[in-house]
Amino acid sequence: MSRIVVTGIGVVTALGDSVAANRDALKKGQCGISFLELFPSRYAETLRFGEVKISNEQLKQKFKVRDKGVTRTTLLAMHAFEEALQNSGLTNEQLTSYDTALIGANTVGGMCLTDELYHDANNDFEGSEYISSYDIGSVNIYMQKHYGIKGIGNTINTACSSSANAIMYGARLIQHGLAKRAIVGGSDSLAKFTINGFNSLQILSSEICRPFDASRQGLNLGEGAAYLVLEKQEDAVGKKVYAVLSGYCNASDAFHPSSLSDAGDGPYLAMSGAIQEAGLQSHQINFINAHGTATVNNDEVESKAMLRLFKDVPPFASTKSNTGHTLGGSGAIEAVYSILSIEHQELYPSLHFETAIESTGLKPLLNYVQQPVHHVMSNSFGFGGNCSSLIFSKA
Amino acid sequence: MANEELKHTLKEQIIKYLNLLEKTPADIKDDQVLFGEELGLDSIDSVELIVLLEREYGIKIKDPKEGRKVLVDVNTMADYIIANRTR
Amino acid sequence: MIYVHKIASVTPQKELLPASIDEVNESVNNVLKVVEPKYEGVPLSILRRMGKAVRMGVGAALPLINTLEFPLNGIVIGTANGGMEDCIKFLNQVIEFEEGTLTPTNFVQSTPNAIAAQLSLLSANNGYNITHVNRGLAFENALLDVWMLLKENKTHTYLLGGVEEISSYNYNIDYLADWFKKDEVSNKAMFASETEGTLSGEGSAMFIVNAFPEKAIAKIDALHLMHTDDVTEIERQLQHFFNQHLEDGQSIDVLVSGENGDIRSRHFFEASERLLKDATIVRFKHLTGDFATASALALTITCQLIQSNVLPDHMVKIDRHKKNINKVLIYNQHKGIQHSFILVSKPAA
Numbered sequence: 001m002s003r004i005v006v007t008g009i010g011v012v013t014a015l016g017d018s019v020a021a022n023r024d025a026l027k028k029g030q031c032g033i034s035f036l037e038l039f040p041s042r043y044a045e046t047l048r049f050g051e052v053k054i055s056n057e058q059l060k061q062k063f064k065v066r067d068k069g070v071t072r073t074t075l076l077a078m079h080a081f082e083e084a085l086q087n088s089g090l091t092n093e094q095l096t097s098y099d100t101a102l103i104g105a106n107t108v109g110g111m112c113l114t115d116e117l118y119h120d121a122n123n124d125f126e127g128s129e130y131i132s133s134y135d136i137g138s139v140n141i142y143m144q145k146h147y148g149i150k151g152i153g154n155t156i157n158t159a160c161s162s163s164a165n166a167i168m169y170g171a172r173l174i175q176h177g178l179a180k181r182a183i184v185g186g187s188d189s190l191a192k193f194t195i196n197g198f199n200s201l202q203i204l205s206s207e208i209c210r211p212f213d214a215s216r217q218g219l220n221l222g223e224g225a226a227y228l229v230l231e232k233q234e235d236a237v238g239k240k241v242y243a244v245l246s247g248y249c250n251a252s253d254a255f256h257p258s259s260l261s262d263a264g265d266g267p268y269l270a271m272s273g274a275i276q277e278a279g280l281q282s283h284q285i286n287f288i289n290a291h292g293t294a295t296v297n298n299d300e301v302e303s304k305a306m307l308r309l310f311k312d313v314p315p316f317a318s319t320k321s322n323t324g325h326t327l328g329g330s331g332a333i334e335a336v337y338s339i340l341s342i343e344h345q346e347l348y349p350s351l352h353f354e355t356a357i358e359s360t361g362l363k364p365l366l367n368y369v370q371q372p373v374h375h376v377m378s379n380s381f382g383f384g385g386n387c388s389s390l391i392f393s394k395a
Numbered sequence: 396m397a398n399e400e401l402k403h404t405l406k407e408q409i410i411k412y413l414n415l416l417e418k419t420p421a422d423i424k425d426d427q428v429l430f431g432e433e434l435g436l437d438s439i440d441s442v443e444l445i446v447l448l449e450r451e452y453g454i455k456i457k458d459p460k461e462g463r464k465v466l467v468d469v470n471t472m473a474d475y476i477i478a479n480r481t482r
Numbered sequence: 483m484i485y486v487h488k489i490a491s492v493t494p495q496k497e498l499l500p501a502s503i504d505e506v507n508e509s510v511n512n513v514l515k516v517v518e519p520k521y522e523g524v525p526l527s528i529l530r531r532m533g534k535a536v537r538m539g540v541g542a543a544l545p546l547i548n549t550l551e552f553p554l555n556g557i558v559i560g561t562a563n564g565g566m567e568d569c570i571k572f573l574n575q576v577i578e579f580e581e582g583t584l585t586p587t588n589f590v591q592s593t594p595n596a597i598a599a600q601l602s603l604l605s606a607n608n609g610y611n612i613t614h615v616n617r618g619l620a621f622e623n624a625l626l627d628v629w630m631l632l633k634e635n636k637t638h639t640y641l642l643g644g645v646e647e648i649s650s651y652n653y654n655i656d657y658l659a660d661w662f663k664k665d666e667v668s669n670k671a672m673f674a675s676e677t678e679g680t681l682s683g684e685g686s687a688m689f690i691v692n693a694f695p696e697k698a699i700a701k702i703d704a705l706h707l708m709h710t711d712d713v714t715e716i717e718r719q720l721q722h723f724f725n726q727h728l729e730d731g732q733s734i735d736v737l738v739s740g741e742n743g744d745i746r747s748r749h750f751f752e753a754s755e756r757l758l759k760d761a762t763i764v765r766f767k768h769l770t771g772d773f774a775t776a777s778a779l780a781l782t783i784t785c786q787l788i789q790s791n792v793l794p795d796h797m798v799k800i801d802r803h804k805k806n807i808n809k810v811l812i813y814n815q816h817k818g819i820q821h822s823f824i825l826v827s828k829p830a831a
Binding site: 412413414415416417434435438442443445447449450455 | 525526527529530531582583584585586587800
């Protein structure tokens, strides 16, 4: 087994449109959650969201996209992809070779265009320009063609853990010699579909979300994307290495379609499996970027699973308090944040927390700190009990 | 609408909204606990029933605690509908 | 190396492979819809919430899991769209009730990973659980994932599946995108059609796979997936695939071709036939219709052909009179840009 290293990162969220802007906001403990300015919804002025304040037109101009039918989910993905590509220094020849894989993930695809899809699905006259862009696969398929990537292409959907699993899949393709490098990540854009879906489950908070707080009321949806360039350590000689992807594990909670089991079996198995895969012991984990959606169910179960696994729970935080829950993007976005903690030897605080959950007593990290950071775990749990944990380590 | 007629209609609507396969109104007793073992309903179903009350009877329930008091059995639902319906 | 031990499917046909053309169910308005079984063994309290894709997937897979002699280590599903009908039902509510109070069941069921998730729930399986959705290569990626899993853990057993449902909604979308025929064509005459577009279909195919050859019904030797619209590239890569995976003296007995009656994609299939001058050419999409994960049913059909050593006449395009079906190549393409080769062989007795 080779060590898989990260040689490029890119991210766009409500916190900013670059890795540097996101890091700066994380350090300052800034929150990107607000009322809606760009996306039209009945809830624009009553619910809060982690909206990326860049319009589709601006994104299209930036990337010189003239093709029809390119959706916001794709444009945000391209934004993060191009930054990661630039950071990694991959040549165009490497990008378009047969051994470069592109593995994406999202949950809404082109359904961010809920109204257009409604008309295209229910009418039988002429279709809109988005007719071939609604499915989840459309994002990756468009990017594969646009960038001329000839290696393995895939899209993974496991709800909110989608892009954590895309990172795992890309790493495994490299381990098995099916790709020399993999560009992996995920994206999602705000959509009436998901806003109303989570609202119907009564897990959207009307206030800014408060991960791990006793009085938390639910999540805020967000949007964004992140991509990572993965290579084997021996192929990255002379390159800047951001971190090592040292462990990963996916496990199923096998309990309920939209909530986690009381004991947190899935989260426990994912976290312990990733630690084992990394060849570590639990006390070596310096920090956890928790899933921490701020729903009543998730935060309590995730806390219990952490208490089950760790004799002393390491510092942890939920960056969903900064960005909102970016669904298919969150696994990759939080992977980038975990990598930043390793690159800069610093930890970012969790926001909007006051009182610990009574049954667990766990408090997230509330201040920015600089300290030695060797191993960071990033958790992503999705509907259907799909639980994934990734571990990034200092090279 | 007489009380009995309302309860019958309500049972039909419960079956329709929850897609209770192979169940008829006769299978649901007026005082049968909805969220018990027998019907196998869960939290997602309670949201479906709140939607039923809004769409069929114009009743909006915002507070989940209020919902728990109303959604006990067909009797409690019917009483609440009679007292609060707007259509 | 993947060994297939059990197969189950839900298809538009009563029997997976009807013996004669008279027994083949006919398409209605260019659509082949599945014949759904009773789904015994799926609790009614859970069945009531399932849309067709989840029902077909769970219905086919659960009996396989429940009768398994090995512990199951994970569930790997390929589906381009998952529960499309639930998805659009929810979307219709969003628009029609102007983002008002909506019912969550359709939303929860609409996520493509609902099939794999529901299966883990019903079989209390805490293992690896994944859903690949890369449209016409969703099932191929699921297969590739299992191939890697079995290299990582030689003693593991996995459920592998491919599922797609056709609803009036996604029929509409793909129809407007020109993927289905505008003229009415019967599935029994689809390969002679000279028009653009294919027939719409759906189905669910489930497999129990591991790395143990004993009692296996088929062996998957190799897999290759491609993203291109260039037919010469397909020919070049197919030749390379043979060079890599066929030993001296080995040849392909049967090509299971994903030919779909769309004149726009005929040249791809003709190219694959040109490289297989000695193989019997068979087709299957008159039984299933076309959909993003049709290659999953192609694999089920291939397993059945290898197991029975019988080729129904209505499937045969060119007969090269092979005595035994030992090595089969599946070639499929989706919408002219996603292509795959799957090499399957009869396990040594």
